[in-house]
Amino acid sequence: xxxxxxETVPASVYKHLLPHELPVTTVRFHPAVLxxxxxxxxxxxxxxxxxxxxxxxxxxxxxxxxWLLWFVLVVRLLIKIYTWLEDYFVVTSERLILVTGxxxxxxxxxxxxxxxDMSFKRxxxxxxxxxxxxxxxxxxxxxALKHIEHLPYPEQLxxxxxxxxxxxxxxxxx
Numbered sequence: 001x002x003x004x005x006x007e008t009v010p011a012s013v014y015k016h017l018l019p020h021e022l023p024v025t026t027v028r029f030h031p032a033v034l035x036x037x038x039x040x041x042x043x044x045x046x047x048x049x050x051x052x053x054x055x056x057x058x059x060x061x062x063x064x065x066x067w068l069l070w071f072v073l074v075v076r077l078l079i080k081i082y083t084w085l086e087d088y089f090v091v092t093s094e095r096l097i098l099v100t101g102x103x104x105x106x107x108x109x110x111x112x113x114x115x116x117d118m119s120f121k122r123x124x125x126x127x128x129x130x131x132x133x134x135x136x137x138x139x140x141x142x143x144a145l146k147h148i149e150h151l152p153y154p155e156q157l158x159x160x161x162x163x164x165x166x167x168x169x170x171x172x173x174x
Contacts, residue, residue: 013088013099016107022093025160029087029150030131037080044073089148091161096136098145108144110136112165120154134158 013026048070056062083102090097096115098108117137126132132154136145151157 012086012105013090013097016090016097016099016109017092018094021095023090024093024164025091025157027089027152027157029084029089030129030152031084032125032129032131033084033150034077034080037077041070041073041077044070089151089157091157091164093164096145096161098148110138110143110145112161114138115161115165118158118161118165120151120158122154126154 014023017023048066051066052063056066079102083100086102087100088098090099095109095111098106100106100108115136116139117135119135120132121135122132131150131152134148134151134154134157136143136148
């Protein structure tokens with residue numbers, strides 16, 4: 001029974017899977033990662049409007065500069081949204097994979113067999129909005145996946161991954 005909604009997975013994620021590997025769950029980061037950029041654009045809009053009506057209302061060049069600066073904030077927001085659409089956390093039958101980046105794709109992974117400890121935590125904001133952070137540890141010192149922030153459905157994802165990590169241990173008793 002699947003407890004985590006499986007989102008539409010872009011083809012770019014599938015090209016990172018091994019032929020024998022089965023995708024179990026794929027999630028996009030929680031939209032809360034966009035709160036900061038959206039707040040910046042809205043704050044910039046308020047400041048640009050205020051400056052346009054007070055300081056630069058008679059200056060065409062001043063108005064142009066103010067609104068160009070605000071436009072830069074909008075472009076930054078659009079880039080953040082596109083990045084959010086392209087970043088995924090994938091749980092497969094064999095590994096945990098974190099695919100990030102737009103212009104430079106970064107694929108971090110950790111085999112499930114190497115995971116020695118995994119936990120998740122939720123801040124007050126995370127509990128309110130529905131996201132959490134995974135902390136993954138392995139025997140190796142340099143880990144590509146240590147903290148994975150802004151994951152939706154953290155409890156369900158945690159149970160899904162733990163079920164994969166400990167599936168062999170439960171089968172050996174039968």
